[in-house]
Amino acid sequence: MQAYKLTLKLLFTVMLLVVTSSTVIAEEMDGKKVAFDRKKGNCLACHVMDNGDMAGNIGPPLIVMKARFPDRAALKAQIWDATVKNKISIMPPFGKHKILTDNEIEKLIDYLYTL
């Protein structure tokens, strides 16, 4: 009986783990979709990233993001409106011009931190 309960508990935990990790994966996928989709971020138009196809070379490669952008707010600011930092930046103001929703940007940033 005791053993049975334990197994159940274990099973439950395993299931929970599976569920949570797959949502993490799903979220990462969402973030990647936001980045790659031409109608969404289309980051590949300008940035080499994550072995994406036919990437442009207008902006710097998006690599080792965690080390380079320890401050999430700074990364978000760049995506929200790049023209604050560089007045003539060609990078579209994804937040300010509502090209992406806040939620999409958060997912995108989660994904960027895996790079």
Next chain:
Amino acid sequence: MKSLLNTLTVVVMLAVVSIANATPEQDKESFQRFYTERFPDITMEDFGNGVYALDQDARNQWEAMNDFPPYEDDLEKGGELFNTAFANGKNYASCFENGGGNIRQNYPMFDTKRNTVITLELAINECRVANGEKLLPYKKGELAKIAAYMTSTSEGSPINIVIPNNGKALAAYQAGKQYYYSKRGQLNFSCSNCHIQNVGRKARSETLSPALGHTSHFPVYRMKWESFGTLQRRFDSCNKQVRAEPLEGQSEDYRNLEYFLTYMSNGLPVNGPASRK
């Protein structure tokens, strides 16, 4: 290195734009110098070939395609249309200097009586109306074919846009320049963002062509269009890319933009009509 290059270009670009109250002549000189210094191996003439002056692979394909130019039939049709008399017995030749031959290089021109910019396409339609014919749609179709034919008679003639030293003409020029450097659309791009600041770089797989020479070969036969389109049709394509509203054909903004942009290429030979992908 890349970011250094980036910064350098930006500095140069600012220098291109920021000479407040520079004369058109001074603008044109710094504009042309920017490209000739950036691409010292490209001849003045070759700038008229756009992206194919920068990308050898693309150029090889393009040259192979031009063994049998895709626009040949439409160009011939343009010639026929041009030479067909109107119902009143007159023809296009009667409306233009030199019978309409070898004049492309002078357009757009500033009409000092009407105080407005007259493009070749506008002049063709005005010729029709003056002779009791109806307006043709701008940007494509018969009008683009006629303009293509007229352009072909100017092959090799240097672009020679004149900006009369008068307040109205200078204002039209300034408005065109302003349009070129202003950000627009949801994606917030200016023409200069792509064709000056990032010239030669790749947006996805598209190499960004120099603005010098941009007007020398229009109307263009684009494979994507499967027909001729005027310069203003191309403006629409670029505006759509940045999710900006395209403007009406021959709207004042587009005419002023065409005036500014063509003046920047003064001295380059007319080399159209041309094909593009």
